[in-house]
Amino acid sequence: MTDVVSVDCGEAPIENVALALELLKDVDVSAYSIPNHESKIFKDECMFCYTSPYHPGGLYICLKTFTAFCEHHMREMAERRGRNVFLQLKSKKTRDETEEPREKIKRLAIGIDEGFCNEKMEVEDEYYLVIFPRLATRIPINLLSSHPIGVACDRIATTTSAERLELLQGASNAWDGEMKQVTKHVNLKQIDNPPVLPMSGWKCDVETCDLSENLWLNLTDGAIRCGRSQIIGDGVRSRGNNHMKMYYEEKHFPLVVKLGTIEESGVADVYSYDEDDAVANPNLEKHLAHFGLKMKEMKKSEKSTVELELDMNQKWEWARCQEDGENLETVFGPLHTGIVNIGSSCYINSVIQALLSIPDYVNILGKNAPVIMNDIDPCEMNESIPGQMAKLFSSLANGNFSKPPPNNEYNGVKPTQFRKVVGKGHIEFSTCRQQDAEEYLRHLIDKISTHVPIAYGDANAALRFKQQVRLVDESSGHVRYTEKEEFVLALPIPKTSLIPVDQEALRFSVPLTHCISAAFSEESIEGFTSPITGETRGARSCISMATFPDYLMIQVQRFQMGDDYQVKKMDVDVIVEDVIDLTPFRGIGVQPGEQLLPQENTEVDEKIVCELTSMGFTRNAAVKAVLNTKGQDLGGATEWIMRMMDDPTLNDPLPSQMASMNNEEVSGEEVEQLVMFGFTPHQAKYALKKEKDVNAAAEWLFNNGHSVPEESIQPVIDTPKEYRDGSGKYELVSFISHMGSSPHSGHYVCHALRSNRWILFNDEKVAVSKNPPKQLAYLYLYKRV
Structure with a gap:
């Protein structure tokens, strides 16, 4: 018998069938599986990083689990889990000019993930069987046709990857922009005996006007x-x-x-x-x-008017935020990795880059990534929120995908699966449309809180803070103090503080300090009924800071709801100071002589809830709107409901109510009846708790089965949350700017302070900033000093 060690053929693939079969003699049949039509085959990128088949060395696909790894992670998997048979995939793009050798599998591609291009391209896929640890001994799969393992290799090579199948299924969601409303004058009444107009050569009908344009x-x-x-x-x-x-x-x-x-x-x-x-x-x-x-x-x-406005905005806002016209120095290395835009994903990219300014996220989700990923089966990585977070944050932090020339061909990462799992089930973030960066930040924070085990650390602790709400009953003079958790300090733009930038007052500026003062100022609450006197004379309310976090995220509320319920952006310059002091806005709690109102068992702004229900929305929908737009006003809550109108769960009970529902028992016999229709036991129980009657539950599932939340496998442990506190003095370390007129269109970029230099993160482009446009930002991240 020939020893495997003696047949190491170096980099050159084996060309002899007999030698190839000799190498397979000691491969146990349990070391590989033959995929069937239901098998998911992953071969687009490493399960634990963003190495692709196009990178040097390509990918190694485990023949037991059909999961792919770069060489580094493949070695870890082989040593830790005992896998030793892999299919190496190496890909390269070529023009469709020549016929290649038969062991190379070719697939036609347009743009190859980067999008459409006019040039006809093909991808050459080379597949080699390798047996760990002798990776240099590569067996072309065309030599394995007489061996059962050859069937497994051939099916992997010819099957569309699981990643690509998901992209194809979700491609119809790709959309960016805003739809115009159809005019109410569709059936416009036009005059009788109209003038017949020429097809060109028009001029203004006003005698004193000679314009032949516009x-x-x-x-x-x-x-x-x-x-x-x-x-x-x-x-x-x-x-x-x-x-x-x-x-x-x-x-x-x-x-x-x-x-x-x-x-x-x-x-x-x-x-x-x-x-x-x-x-x-x-x-x-x-x-x-x-x-x-x-x-x-x-x-x-x-x-068109819109085109002219966009041109103007782009020449000013877009050019300033992206620093067009500047010869910017590209930078590389750890924490300087670009994120490729995978379809209106700049809002995600910008939020992630801003969070990388916070050591807690870098350490817990980045440097601690091997610990997190070791606890996750590779087959489950693509559906694991902690796994995808660890994969993204570690790849951005370690610098492996940010190399200087000439090794920069494979720079940048594409967080396709991260976007999918983090947005799964969300009516907005599960689509490929542009979204609001502040809303996504809150969503991401929530996902980290609920899905990343606290044993790894509490990454959100650096941003989490408490606000104190003081309410004064106008009727009795009694006060109520409540506290609420926050991650973003929302600042209104006070119109009384707007300063014209030009003589024609076409653009305004406002000091950030005025926005801060407005956020902590007192406001009136109409319709408040005193629990002491029973009179409805209103109340006064104001917020203050109960704790000061290590890092403070500030949102300047540039987007305002108009009278027509359309969101419009206030294009104002914010006069920003690099160092701010919020110490005067610290809450001091109950004062001597104050008489307290009875506490309410609620954390929502009842004023906004009442106004929403008066518009005809259900209380469940109104409360959800307030909870999901923390820190925003009636306009923000109304916009949220309008966007969620197609969500079948909008009027469902709140999670706290659902928790009590989940404790209710349902009939096992009725569950079995619904399971016979093809529903899971979890779906059946969920529907029966909503509808009670089995027929009504079945009808509800047929119409809304897709909206059933995922089954909670692990019990929820109520861990005390950490609220850090200290000085109220902060310095600016990052900001996110938005270009465009709506949060659901346009473009986001992030500027971040790295090693005392401002760095521009414009998707995959990372460069030293010469003129950071601080006055145009939407979100500001400050670090306590």
Whole structure:
């Protein structure tokens, strides 16, 4: 018998079938499995880091579990779990020009994960069987056709990976942007005997106006007037005398379209004056034809209002935040790793980079990653929240994916699975749409609190703080003190503190200190009924800091709910100080002589709950809105409900109520009846506790089965939370900026202080910042000094 040690063939693959079969003589049949159609095969990246088949050395797929590892983690797995048979996968991208040798499996690809490209590309996949620890002895799988292990290798090679199958199934969720509302004037009444308009050569109908650009057509009577002038650059304005707005004020004909923006496809800049918004008009072609205009023959010649505004914002806000035009020095190494945008994921990337400014997250989820991942079966890594967090934070912290040239080809990480498991079950974060960074920060903090065992450490302790709420009953003069947990200090933008930046008051600034003072100022609560006197004379309330955390996250509430329930962004410059002192806002508790009101068993703002229920929302929905928009006002809570209207669980009982429901017993016989329909016992019990009747429970499951929360396997242990406290003086160490007009579109970037230098994290781009745009930020992270 030939000793395996004597046949080490170096880097060159074995070419002899007999030699290959000789090497397999001592491989036990229990060391590998043959995958079937239900097997999940992971081969896109290492289970424990972001090494891909394109990296040097490729990946090693365990033939027992079908999970993939880089060489480093493969060696750990082999030594710890006794795995010794692996399929090595090495991939490279090539143009489709030549036919390759038969042992190379080829697959057509467009863009290869990076997205669409015009160039036809192919991926060459090379598969070799290796037996640990002799990794240099590689057996091409085409030599194994006569051995059972060859069947396993061939099926792994020809099966679509589990990661890619999930991406394909979720691809329909990819979307970024905002939909215009259809105008209420779809069936607009147009005048009889309308004028017949030419297809081009228009000018403003006002005799004293000679404008032939920025012209709007009134769809009621065919009048053509110029629009308003707009700033389109530094000191540059578009031409316009606002004659169409004046015409609307005179005639009250509401619907207009900007001539020059009309495309044959029906896309155009349509505005409704009485709806005060840009709108969609499905009958635009019909309305234009009324004046002899043939939409199918019209060509776009001007930018729309939105395009002009976006151009202006991009030239200012986008350019400032991304520091366009600056020759920025790229940086590499630990804590300087970029995160690839995997589809409107910049809000996730920015939040993660900001948290890396906090040692607790770096140490507990990053440096402690091997301990966390050792406790997780590799087959469960892709669905494990602690595992994906450890994988991401460690890969960002260790610098393995941030190498200087010439070794920078594989820089950056793609947290596809992290995004999936952290967002799973959430109506917004489970999609590929752009989201609000502050809301995601809270969501991520909650996931860490509920899924990362406290035995590894409490990463959130550095951000967690208590606020003290003092309420004064106007009727009796009695007071009530309550405390609530917070992770973000929300600051309103006081309109009384706005300072014009330019003479025309088109942009304003506000001192951050004024926003802080406004957050801690006293506010009136209408409709408060005194539990002492029974009179409804209102109350006064204010918040203060009960504890000062190590790191304080501040949100400047740039997004405001308008009267039309549309969220709009306040484009103001915040005058930021690098060092702030919140000591004057520390709560001092009950004072001598104060008489206390009885305590309420609630942590929600009843004022906002009452206002929401008066709008017609259920109390369950209202309370959830308040709890999920901590620190926000009625507008924020209303926006949250409006976004969640399609969630079938919106009006369900609160978690505390569900806990009492879970203690209720259900009929085992009824559970079995529902299980016979294909539901799990957990789903059956959940539905029966909601509906009581088995038929109603079955109907509910058929309609809402997907919304049943995951079954809790481990008992919830109520561990006392840590609230650190100290000085109220802080210095700025990171901030997240948003570019765009809505939290659900646009772009986020993060600036962070690393080794006394401001670093710009713009997705996968990481560079030294020359002019950090602190005045434009949405979230500010301060460190206690």
